[in-house]
Amino acid sequence: MIAGGPRPVAPFSHATEVDGFVFLTGQMPTYPDDPDKPLPEGIEAQTKRVMDNLTLILKGLDLDLSNVFQVRIYLTEFDRDYEVMNRTYLEYFEPGKLPARTTIGVTGLAVGALVEIDMIAKRL
Known part of the structure; x- marks a missing residue:
């Protein structure tokens, strides 16, 4: 668990590490400093x-984020939110240095979220 990290919404660790590979649990759009605050509105x-x-x-x-080499994104409103999520996601990475990625449409996510993202990183 990472000090100051978001409060887990289920029994899990923020991340686990094996042989330099770091597996980050899917995160929700909750506020680390106020986990009971309502979720932000909208996919962006x-x-x-x-x-x-x-x-x-x-x-x-x-x-x-330069250590991240694989990302999975889960969207509850895939057709509606995919384009805006992509534009927002791109703001976080250097141009031309994007990790591999899969985006999946799902029927629901914890805490009523519209999006959940997990990652795999590697210590370089």
Whole structure:
């Protein structure tokens, strides 16, 4: 668990590490400093909150987004939110240095979120 990280919404660790590979649990758009606060409204705000939570966890492990090589994204409203989520997601990575990625449409996510993102990183 990362000090100051988001409160888990289920029984899990923020991340686990094996042989330099770091597996980050899917994060929700909750606020680390106020986990009971209502979720941000809309896919853009929720994507930013999730990416900020993931960045916080990476920082707590002395890593950053340049260490990420695989991402999975789950969307409850795939057709409606895919384009806006993509634009928002791109703001977090250097141009031309994107990790591999899969995006999946799902019927529901914890805490009523519109988006959840998990990552795999590697210590370089």
